[in-house]
Amino acid sequence: MSFEWLHPLLIATALVLAVIGAVRRVNLWRAGKPDRINLIAGLMAMPGRYLHDLHDIVERDKYMSKTHAATGGGFVLSALLIILVHLLGIDNQILAWALLAALALMFVGALFVFKRRLNPPSRISKGPWMRLPKSLLAFAGAFFVLTLPAAGVLPEGSGGVLLTVILTVLIIWGMGELFFGMTWGGPMKHAFAGALHLAFHRRQERFGGGRSTGLKPVDLSLAKEIGGVLGVAKPTDFKWNQLLGFDACVQCGKCEAMCPAFAAGQPLNPKKLIQDMVVGLAGGTDANYAGSPYPGKEVGNAKGGPDHIITDGLIDPETLWSCTTCRACVEECPMMIEHVDAIVDMRRYLTMERGKTPNKGAEVLDNIIATDNPNGYAPASRTNWAADQNLPLMRDVKQAEVLFWVSDGAFDMRSQRILRAFVKLLKAASVDFAVLGDEELDSGDVARRLGDDATFQSLAKRNLEVLSQYKFSKIVTTDPHAYHCLRNEYSDFGSDALDGVEVLHHTTFLNQLVQLGRLKLNNFSGAKVTYHDPCYLGRYNGEYEAPRELLRSMGIEIAEMERSGFRSRCCGGGGGAPITDIPGERRIADMRMEDASSTGAELVAVGCQQCTAMLEGVVEPRPEVKDIAEILMDQLVDPSVENPRQDRLAEEVH
Amino acid sequence: MPSNLPEVIGMQPNQFNVDVANKLKVVSLVSVGKHPQSGRMRRADQDSRAVELGLKLTGDNHSGESLTVLHAGDPSEPSLRSYAGMGLKSVRVLQLDPAADAILPLGQHLQQCGADIVLTGVRAESGESSGMVPYQLAEKLGWPIVPRVADIVSVKGGVAEVLQALPRGQRRSVMVRLPFIASVDSAAPEARQSAFGPASRALMDIEVVSASVDDVRQAWEEAAARKRPKRLKVVKAKTAAERFKAATAKSQGDGGKVMKNESAAEQAQAIFDLLKEEGVLR
Numbered sequence A: 001m002s003f004e005w006l007h008p009l010l011i012a013t014a015l016v017l018a019v020i021g022a023v024r025r026v027n028l029w030r031a032g033k034p035d036r037i038n039l040i041a042g043l044m045a046m047p048g049r050y051l052h053d054l055h056d057i058v059e060r061d062k063y064m065s066k067t068h069a070a071t072g073g074g075f076v077l078s079a080l081l082i083i084l085v086h087l088l089g090i091d092n093q094i095l096a097w098a099l100l101a102a103l104a105l106m107f108v109g110a111l112f113v114f115k116r117r118l119n120p121p122s123r124i125s126k127g128p129w130m131r132l133p134k135s136l137l138a139f140a141g142a143f144f145v146l147t148l149p150a151a152g153v154l155p156e157g158s159g160g161v162l163l164t165v166i167l168t169v170l171i172i173w174g175m176g177e178l179f180f181g182m183t184w185g186g187p188m189k190h191a192f193a194g195a196l197h198l199a200f201h202r203r204q205e206r207f208g209g210g211r212s213t214g215l216k217p218v219d220l221s222l223a224k225e226i227g228g229v230l231g232v233a234k235p236t237d238f239k240w241n242q243l244l245g246f247d248a249c250v251q252c253g254k255c256e257a258m259c260p261a262f263a264a265g266q267p268l269n270p271k272k273l274i275q276d277m278v279v280g281l282a283g284g285t286d287a288n289y290a291g292s293p294y295p296g297k298e299v300g301n302a303k304g305g306p307d308h309i310i311t312d313g314l315i316d317p318e319t320l321w322s323c324t325t326c327r328a329c330v331e332e333c334p335m336m337i338e339h340v341d342a343i344v345d346m347r348r349y350l351t352m353e354r355g356k357t358p359n360k361g362a363e364v365l366d367n368i369i370a371t372d373n374p375n376g377y378a379p380a381s382r383t384n385w386a387a388d389q390n391l392p393l394m395r396d397v398k399q400a401e402v403l404f405w406v407s408d409g410a411f412d413m414r415s416q417r418i419l420r421a422f423v424k425l426l427k428a429a430s431v432d433f434a435v436l437g438d439e440e441l442d443s444g445d446v447a448r449r450l451g452d453d454a455t456f457q458s459l460a461k462r463n464l465e466v467l468s469q470y471k472f473s474k475i476v477t478t479d480p481h482a483y484h485c486l487r488n489e490y491s492d493f494g495s496d497a498l499d500g501v502e503v504l505h506h507t508t509f510l511n512q513l514v515q516l517g518r519l520k521l522n523n524f525s526g527a528k529v530t531y532h533d534p535c536y537l538g539r540y541n542g543e544y545e546a547p548r549e550l551l552r553s554m555g556i557e558i559a560e561m562e563r564s565g566f567r568s569r570c571c572g573g574g575g576g577a578p579i580t581d582i583p584g585e586r587r588i589a590d591m592r593m594e595d596a597s598s599t600g601a602e603l604v605a606v607g608c609q610q611c612t613a614m615l616e617g618v619v620e621p622r623p624e625v626k627d628i629a630e631i632l633m634d635q636l637v638d639p640s641v642e643n644p645r646q647d648r649l650a651e652e653v654h
Numbered sequence B: 001m002p003s004n005l006p007e008v009i010g011m012q013p014n015q016f017n018v019d020v021a022n023k024l025k026v027v028s029l030v031s032v033g034k035h036p037q038s039g040r041m042r043r044a045d046q047d048s049r050a051v052e053l054g055l056k057l058t059g060d061n062h063s064g065e066s067l068t069v070l071h072a073g074d075p076s077e078p079s080l081r082s083y084a085g086m087g088l089k090s091v092r093v094l095q096l097d098p099a100a101d102a103i104l105p106l107g108q109h110l111q112q113c114g115a116d117i118v119l120t121g122v123r124a125e126s127g128e129s130s131g132m133v134p135y136q137l138a139e140k141l142g143w144p145i146v147p148r149v150a151d152i153v154s155v156k157g158g159v160a161e162v163l164q165a166l167p168r169g170q171r172r173s174v175m176v177r178l179p180f181i182a183s184v185d186s187a188a189p190e191a192r193q194s195a196f197g198p199a200s201r202a203l204m205d206i207e208v209v210s211a212s213v214d215d216v217r218q219a220w221e222e223a224a225a226r227k228r229p230k231r232l233k234v235v236k237a238k239t240a241a242e243r244f245k246a247a248t249a250k251s252q253g254d255g256g257k258v259m260k261n262e263s264a265a266e267q268a269q270a271i272f273d274l275l276k277e278e279g280v281l282r
Helices: A005-031 A039-058 A060-087 A091-117 A128-147 A161-184 A190-197 A204-206 A219-223 A240-247 A254-258 A270-282 A317-321 A330-331 A340-355 A361-369 A413-428 A445-449 A453-467 A480-493 A508-515 A545-553 A588-597 A609-616 A628-635 A646-653 B045-056 B079-084 B103-113 B133-141 B196-201 B239-250 B264-277
Strands: A402-405 A432-437 A474-478 A502-505 A529-531 A601-605 A624-627 B026-029 B033-034 B041-043 B068-071 B088-096 B116-123 B144-154 B160-167 B169-176 B180-184 B204-209
Touching: A005 A060, A005 A161, A005 A190, A039 A361, A039 A413, A039 A453, A060 A091, A060 A161, A091 A128, A091 B204, A128 A161, A128 A474, A161 A190, A204 A254, A219 A453, A219 B196, A240 A270, A240 A340, A254 A330, A254 A340, A270 A340, A270 B169, A317 A361, A317 B204, A317 B239, A330 A340, A330 A545, A340 A445, A340 A453, A340 B196, A361 A445, A361 A453, A361 A529, A361 B041, A402 A413, A402 A480, A413 A508, A413 A609, A413 A624, A413 A628, A445 A480, A474 A480, A480 A502, A502 A508, A508 A545, A508 A628, A529 A545, A545 A628, A601 A609, A609 B033, A624 A628, A628 B041, A628 B103, A628 B133, B026 B103, B033 B045, B041 B045, B041 B079, B041 B133, B045 B068, B045 B116, B045 B144, B045 B180, B068 B079, B079 B088, B079 B196, B088 B103, B103 B133, B103 B144, B116 B133, B133 B144, B133 B196, B144 B169
Parallel strands: A402 A432, A402 A474, A474 A502, A529 A601, A601 A624, B026 B068, B026 B116, B068 B088, B088 B204, B116 B180, B144 B180
Antiparallel strands: B033 B041, B144 B160, B160 B169
């Protein structure tokens, strides 16, 4: 081969340019707000997070996980060896052979990438991404040939000028994509940004299976500072590691395929949203975006920059309000991007700075502020539903084993049936419980998801104040949204009211009671039953098993829907979506009911009053909808019939 | 005084049009509201509609440059901030002793600031809630008052075209010369959302004023209102349409007559006679 000096020079140039690009890109991220992250610990943990947390998600698609392991692993290995062999010119046959093996691995992987791209599903982005497999093949192929002499397969200097020219072109192309493109914004950017995103993730606790949201309380004192903004108005108002996270997107569209709002034809596509964030942080337009648009909205009109207000030209507020915060996208994202937290961050600006919560949003927030419940009922009527239940009040008893958190279902006649069923079960199991009565307030879930963090914080602090007056070892609630707030979001307020308290969803608690034999159940003899996982119970809190075990304990064989467990489809009722009510082509609840109907089930078991309301809102004929507490109540072996003294016995045992 | 009575004109409102908008000075009077269910202090519903109308008149783009939102009372009352949350830079507060009568300082202030249009709610949600403030101010200033407006359609050449709200969605269009006072009905456009950021940021522009103590009110005792007993209405309707009518129809009111073609003198005489008959004039 001629021009021996040429290739090392090219490699060096590509690497230098890559480093310059990296510095440039890092500076784009650094324009964001500071966030406290232990950089060293993050970097140390990164390989583990890649091999464990990230790979677990990619592994759900076996084809892609193997392809990626071959291509990505092969590339990383080749890149290191190329530097040793070709740039530093270390003349070592073993190294050269290792490089050949790595390149071969990468080449085979790239062939599979190529194959997938032959007939790509609609969810994945085209455009520059269609070029990527060819670039990978060019890189691997060209370096393979270039390495043959070093491995002693070909004599030094073999091949003519033509071969050298071809190889040089391929190498420039390959390195342009893989070294230069990695930091200058090509498809390979995902490797660079993605690795750092894993290291400096906004929700570090996520990697130990920790349950949280990245929705840290807004610093409300910003409202009084000059130039202070509540929530995220411009891309630079995000934390720097959120910006980094957006840049990690591979545009695989797994989020898009799972998003209920996208499926319903509402103007939201999580993938496009993240790409618009990238447009925002880097500046420019979305003209180069080559994936599915927001339903009903054309691509190419969005413009943004780091200091432009996002909702003025980059993203339509309707897009942000379409989200049900179900986290299907977050669960599915192989790059572990946090779409939902970003959406709520931007909603905070719209609500707290602009006063632009759409449709019923403003009214609901006003009601919550004035009456501590979203429908504006008299606060003193919160316990009216239990007028005939003779419930012990915490105010009177001061302590109990279980605090039953009733939630705003208290005001809704359908939800009251769930509450009554649960009370009956508690009494049947002789649980020592009490309620807060009128001292309980809205949990703040809706206020927070609608972006009014001021109201969320006020409710949380007042609820914690009340809770701190009483003694209890467990809080049990039938509302997964309140459950999530109490369990995961109230801990930010420095109160010791919940220290050492176990927060449980009623299905978890009832399952414990059944396992302990404190609830005796008849076998369920009805028709086929399916179970709908509430998002805030499942994806937010990882409780998939207890409700299913409860159903099984009644002899029910669950006819699982195609989308169940962590892939459960939202009912459409989360995140204030029924309040902001952004129009689409279909209703999310209808789609979910179709999922249920297609199992042939005649009963949908649910663990959330919001899901119950949404699914029962679907026109008949459809399967019946019942909360698990209601199903259990119907199967309860009546202790007064079987053994009149069982109540007291149970108490003595307990 | 017949010359101050609003003149009734055609029912079709024109597009909104203010040709003196840059000079127009609107003052919205706001009080501390009270939520009917929780009794918690809040921005009063009608008063916030008065602010909304004021924002519309002065143009949203000028951030309410010529709109003054005025309160007489305690400047530290947090619910005042929820008016500011509608996007106001400041709220003007005449700081008063709670026992003082606000009419005199309010009147003085309005006169001094050269207000063209003063908007109030029909009645406050707390305190006396007598609905007398706009009338007493009008009397004090010698300005016309237009009660229960739903909208101000245009202001041209010192005359405003105002839509008054009548029962069952009816509107009456009246022309009134500036300056005037209008009380804003619940039929007026709903107030925009109050946002926490602007609410916290707004300036409380305080002026300490003194006023005589409202002696009459001192002697009163405040108690929660009780609903008066109401005779049950027996609906004998047979069809859904009849039931709907019975539920929605309001009596047109007996007596009264519409005088359109008579001369001004005849119309004035009819009003005069009516006022005498009702014992308003003696």
